[in-house]
Amino acid sequence: MCGIFAYTGKGTKDAGKVLLHGLTALEYRGYDSAGIYTPESGSIKTPGAVAELKKKVPKKFNGKSGIAHLRWATHGEPTKINAHPHSDCQGELWIVHNGIIENFKELKEKLVKAGHTFVSESDTEVFAHLVEEHMKKTKDFEKAAIAALKEIRGTYGMAIQYKGEPEKLIAARMGSPIVLGVGKHEHFIASDASPILPHTKKVVFLEDGEIAVITPETHTVYKLEGSRVTRAPEEIEWSAEEAQKGGHEHFMLKEIMEGAEVIENTLRGRLIPEKGLAKLGGLEGVTKKLAKIDRIIIVACGTAYYAGLVGEYMLEEHAGIPVEVELGSEFRYRKPVINEKTIVLAISQSGETLDTLEAIREGKRRGALTLGIVNTVGSTIARETDAGVYNHAGPEIGVASTKAFVSQLVALALLTIFLGRQRGMSLVEGKKIAKELKALPAKVQKIFEEKGAIEKLARKYSGARDFLFIGRKYSYPVAFEGALKLKEISYIHAEGCGAGEMKHGPLAMIDEKFPTVALAPSDSVYEKVFSAIQQIKARRGPVIALATEGNREVEKIADDVLYIPETLEMLTPILSVIPLQLFAYYFARNKGYNVDRPRNLAKSVTVE
């Protein structure tokens, strides 16, 4: 997720100031690098957040129009050279882009052969050269932009400017949001409405496959294939802060609701379903080494650690590789037995968690191949590991990790296919997992339809001071993650427990005031979990069961039931965690807590 902002006016406002101000409102969308361009003053780019850019932009950075960008890195390190705006060979066409151009490598090869010179590793730069190439033939900015858009595959929300027609800006949307702002003698393009709102409340939301052309006085929307779209501007009453959260009350809710999109983004370009294969570009350099390894140690902390536990089950069951999962804070002070056939795999959203980082360093010292599943491109763990897989989940602002967990599980499933197919996994099994991964976004969307019921349930149980979360096999780590979500944002006692472990102690806590959330999907251990629910009910403990759609049996025994769609057993956690995230969210919100910034916690734990 990056932030883009573009402006065209009659000259009564200074475009440089308008753009910098707008980037501040978009700051939450990316802080790896920032950049600005106006045809009158040229471009300025810098690594770091918008504050860095402000320091570099001179007071006299004039212009009537321009484009600006905040980057959350996906392709290429977060350096000045990879920062947007990107331009063509002549510095005439300028682009800011949020998304990923999947076929950028083939397009780049073609363009290099045609004589184009590239300066960055960014997929976006390819688009600037592609428009340039079409301009040679059509001599028309709009036609060239449309022809280029028809050639790219992937996701984009972009703004394009041509020095030869400085008043005119083109916007395009496919998978990444674009909002037009309709002002008096001025128009805007942005990733969300927050930078537009200080200027106008009239906006037009573009839909996928649409492009828009704006000038100070006009805005025109087309479908990519050419037909005209008539959509009257709507007045929005959101505050700038609400706009950043996509109209949601908190970032946490917005990030949970991004679940389906996050799965798509983590999978994008990485599955070859018909061959039952996963293509992981970040592992290409170590493919041969990976074929020889005989053990994986996953190191992580908190939520990422629970993702690792799910990964252990996936990798052992489907790829046949022995896996252990360790807390970074434990691993770094032990004397683990490691050799050159061991992988030490770090899972980290921030890529900066000190305990995970030190565990990776320890693995390296002992001769292991180190890998990362990391969300933040260019972070320390991403840089220090030998190879890895980026999540592409976009920045996570809420302190409680939600969408990153979902994405980590998807990345682990991809790794399972990748390593499994190098070993004994059959074509049929590879295809089955790939097919089911592709079906997940629609299933996540279905869970969101139950949002209202989950909110009600959170209200019903709002008086409880303790919660137990139980699950078995793939649902075991999810039970711990559900408990962690609840305790960290609502400050009540919640603990996870293996459903089979109840009778070894925790059952003693159960009474009518101590509710249990029981993860009971219809999988290979369903009957065992069902019998744990019976044991709890026999002690008058209230039970909220999480079951697979169509299971009527569980309704007879549990007090409340939440349903998730059916999927493969190994992928169930990707669905089952979402109702638990929503439950924790509503439970804490009902208490009036600041769910995005829970007390005593920080987003990135860079201390011991």
Ligand code: F6R
């Ligand atoms: C819980 C949470 C933390 C993090 C942990 C690791 O909601 O966010 O438990 O998962 O601090 O952080 P990363 O993934 O950045 O290494």
